[in-house]
Amino acid sequence: MRLRGPRLGVGLLLAGAVGLAACTPAPPEPAARESTPPSSGPRQFTAGAPGVGDDYFPRYGNAGYDVTRYTVKIRYDPARDRLTGTTTVQATATADLSSFNLDLAGLTVRKVTVDGAPARHARTGDELVVTPAAGLPSGNGFSAEVDYEGEPAPLRNEALGSGGFRATSDGAVALGQPESASTWFPVNDHPSDKATYEFEITVPEGLTAVSNGVPVGRSTRAGWTTWKWAERSPMASYLSTVAIGEFRVTQGEHKGRPVFSAVTTKVPQGAADASIARTVEVADYLEGVFGPYPFGAYGGVVVSEPGIGYALETQSRPVYAASFFQRGENTGVVAHELAHQWFGNSVTLTRWRDIWLNEGMATYAEWLWEEHRGGRTAQQSFDAEYLGASEQLWRVAPGKPGPENLFSSSVYRRGAMTVHALRTTVGDRAFFEIVRAWGADRRDGNATTADFVAFAERVAGRQLDALFDAWLHGTERPERPAPR
Numbered sequence: 001m002r003l004r005g006p007r008l009g010v011g012l013l014l015a016g017a018v019g020l021a022a023c024t025p026a027p028p029e030p031a032a033r034e035s036t037p038p039s040s041g042p043r044q045f046t047a048g049a050p051g052v053g054d055d056y057f058p059r060y061g062n063a064g065y066d067v068t069r070y071t072v073k074i075r076y077d078p079a080r081d082r083l084t085g086t087t088t089v090q091a092t093a094t095a096d097l098s099s100f101n102l103d104l105a106g107l108t109v110r111k112v113t114v115d116g117a118p119a120r121h122a123r124t125g126d127e128l129v130v131t132p133a134a135g136l137p138s139g140n141g142f143s144a145e146v147d148y149e150g151e152p153a154p155l156r157n158e159a160l161g162s163g164g165f166r167a168t169s170d171g172a173v174a175l176g177q178p179e180s181a182s183t184w185f186p187v188n189d190h191p192s193d194k195a196t197y198e199f200e201i202t203v204p205e206g207l208t209a210v211s212n213g214v215p216v217g218r219s220t221r222a223g224w225t226t227w228k229w230a231e232r233s234p235m236a237s238y239l240s241t242v243a244i245g246e247f248r249v250t251q252g253e254h255k256g257r258p259v260f261s262a263v264t265t266k267v268p269q270g271a272a273d274a275s276i277a278r279t280v281e282v283a284d285y286l287e288g289v290f291g292p293y294p295f296g297a298y299g300g301v302v303v304s305e306p307g308i309g310y311a312l313e314t315q316s317r318p319v320y321a322a323s324f325f326q327r328g329e330n331t332g333v334v335a336h337e338l339a340h341q342w343f344g345n346s347v348t349l350t351r352w353r354d355i356w357l358n359e360g361m362a363t364y365a366e367w368l369w370e371e372h373r374g375g376r377t378a379q380q381s382f383d384a385e386y387l388g389a390s391e392q393l394w395r396v397a398p399g400k401p402g403p404e405n406l407f408s409s410s411v412y413r414r415g416a417m418t419v420h421a422l423r424t425t426v427g428d429r430a431f432f433e434i435v436r437a438w439g440a441d442r443r444d445g446n447a448t449t450a451d452f453v454a455f456a457e458r459v460a461g462r463q464l465d466a467l468f469d470a471w472l473h474g475t476e477r478p479e480r481p482a483p484r
């Protein structure tokens with residue numbers, strides 16, 4: 001995610017960010033037991049917990065199963081702000097489950113089946129509790145189908161803003177970090193459970209519906225057009241998106257992959273279109289630094305909505321607020337969101353506390369891109385940040401910012417300085433080997449800060465804990481790193 005404005009401050013962040021937490025965090029209930037039935041006696045089936053136990057957002061996601069694939073079919077009627085959906089969740093039980101939860105905010109559930117058989121369902125706030133006719137044994141796959149409808153609405157959080165499905169003057173946009181997906185489909189809404197996705201979005205004929213991944217077909221019947229999309233690489237739920245409305249669409253192909261971009265017709269053709277058109281050029285530059293582009297499609301979406309003052313790295317097709325381009329072409333923000341395709345999307349955080357892994361590297365990629373274009377060098381960007389940072393920036397530790405400071409300036413700027421401090425300490429050769437090998441080693445997976453530190457130490461062949469402790473966890477300005 002990137003907030004608007006050349007230099008982010010906490011105030012700006014609070015005003016402009018859209019992320020959201022659904023509810024007041026509450027301690028998670030104990031997770032359902034991990035399988036392994038006793039050698040004698042019947043299996044004990046227990047309820048799956050309503051949270052994965054993220055220490056910042058304990059109720060996000062659910063425990064007891066692992067989703068492999070979502071098939072999300074929605075019809076949205078902008079005239080009535082009405083969404084009708086059928087979502088199929090294919091998953092594997094990781095505990096003996098008598099029931100399990102999905103996250104679904106608002107909307108009314110009409111019917112749930114599990115493996116084709118009717119299942120009981122109940123709502124507790126934003127939790128949908130599904131009780132199948134028979135228990136689900138650990139290790140077994142199952143498929144849950146949920147029919148639902150209603151007027152979708154974004155989730156709101158006082159500290160982080162709002163995220164999710166919102167009606168617009170010409171359609172709708174679903175977007176947000178750290179939460180959004182549960183406002184338009186039932187989901188295990190935590191980045192630790194990645195899955196593949198298929199989307200079928202049906203909208204009035206004449207409107208565009210753009211989502212993640214590869215466009216796989218479009219058909220029109222009786223005044224309604226269904227747009228089909230497939231994201232075949234595992235994706236975290238917060239990276240899902242749909243934008244419905246009137247767009248200038250450009251399509252093409254690059255390195256054998258489809259390119260699909262869409263710019264809202266609410267802004268005149270110009271800098272936004274020109275910036276998004278440079279997506280593949282920026283992606284190719286980053287590929288030279290970070291290794292092969294990790295996904296099967298390229299693109300970008302530009303929206304102009306009062307509640308969206310940021311850009312988000314939605315998988316394979318970032319969404320940008322039009323305001324990023326109001327003063328002319330801006331490829332810095334494109335570099336930031338594309339860098340997330342490697343750092344955040346392909347290698348995804350396991351818990352929200354480690355958000356600096358995403359934002360530090362994406363901000364550093366902006367510095368590298370600027371140097372590549374003949375502007376300030378990365379060293380000059382570091383120097384300017386290091387010397388110019390406020391006391392407040394040093395007080396917020398990017399390695400443990402707290403849920404309310406998830407998108408604070410420190411996570412981005414001090415996060416990027418941390419990356420540069422690593423580079424200065426281990427030298428260019430080891431540094432670029434670390435970032436390339438990390439993307440290859442962890443592709444389509446999840447990781448924590450501790451994983452990254454251990455990996456960097458292994459590649460560099462030296463201890464780095466003192467460096468990371470000072471830069472990620474200290475609350476004073478660290479020593480300037482001495483060049484190797």
Ligand SMILES: [Zn+2]
Pocket residue numbers: 001002336340358359362
């Ligand atoms: Zn970002």
